[in-house]
Amino acid sequence: MNSGRLRDRVALVTGAGCIGPGWGNGRAIAVRFAEEGAHVVAIDRNLASMDETLELIRQAGGKVTPYECDVTDSAAVERLVADIVARSGRIDVLVNNVGAPAPGGPVQLSEAQWGEQLELNLTTTFLMCHHVLPVMEGQAGGSIVNIASTSGIRWTGAAQVGYAAAKAGVIQFARVVAVEYASKNIRANSVVPGLLYTPMVDTTIARNQTGGDLELLLRKRKARIPLPFMGDGRDTANAALFLASDEARFITGTEIVVDGGMSARCD
Known part of the structure; x- marks a missing residue:
């Protein structure tokens, strides 16, 4: 499985921890990148949440450096990036993966909740790029992969307007960065996953959408997916790997949708 597509590249993955066992997007991306030879810098605000991620990378014989950092804090991100550059000398790949949904439409969400959703799901992407892009520009190249949704x-079955607006912003953010920085050999793209079975489904999403009834939630989600199975974080990881690699050298300012065909349906 390891073909060395990211051999010797320094790859930052935010949200590399996970709220439970299984293949969350961040965990899967960090492990998959390490399998392909990257030196993974695994970042999460909860260091303990990365224990399984780090163990899986070590079992695969990969190289990883964990960092505890709240990427909603610009000063903390600035220190993080400076330390990584001091240790590794460069940043070749940045994966902006931090995010989580909160239920509610524009009436149900409070102003504070709206602000929190934008900060967690969109501003984190801005802050990481704000501090990493000068590094990539100085080394004449790099790849940014945003994990959207x-x-x-589109409407995906539940009102979560703050999350939806923020993730739409993540997609457009990548497009703008892609065009602005194309002449500097820096690419920016997004992976757009949907209805995957990640550990977040068992906890946050089941609680928010079906009152904790996991079986009901899974039946509803499976019914909306044309393919006869649900994907997981590994499917997101493989799309992110492609976009980060030289195989995608002429691809920038676009998206790969990873949802089993759900968003192509009319119902």
Whole structure:
């Protein structure tokens, strides 16, 4: 499985921890990148949440450096990036993966909750790029992969307007960065996953959408997916790997949708 597509590249993955066992997007991306030879810088605000991620990378013989950092804090991100550059000398890949949904439409969400959703799901992407882009520009190249959501391109079955608006912003943010920095050999793209079975489904999403009834939630989600199975974080990871690699050298300012065909349906 390891073909060395990211050999010797320094790859930052935010939200590399997970709220439970299984393949969350961040965990899967960090492990997959390490399998392909990257030196993964695994970042999460809860260091303990990365224990399984780090162990899986070590079992695969990969190289990883964990960092505890709240990427909603600009000063903390600035220190993080400076330390990584001091240790590794460069940043080749940045994966902006931090995010989580909160239920509610524009009436149900409070102003504070709206602000929190934008900060967590969109501003984190801005802050990481704000501090990493000068590094990539100085080394004459790099690849940025934003992890968005199908909530940012269509209704996905539940009102979560703050999350949807923020993820739509993540997609457009990548497009703008892609065009602005193309002449500097820096690419920016997004992966748009939807209705995946990640650990967040068992906890946050089941609680928010079906009152904790996991079986009901899974039946509803499976019914909306044309393919006969649900994907997981590994499917997001493989799309992110492609966009980060030289195989995608002429691809920038676009998206890969990873949702089993859900967003192509009319119902």
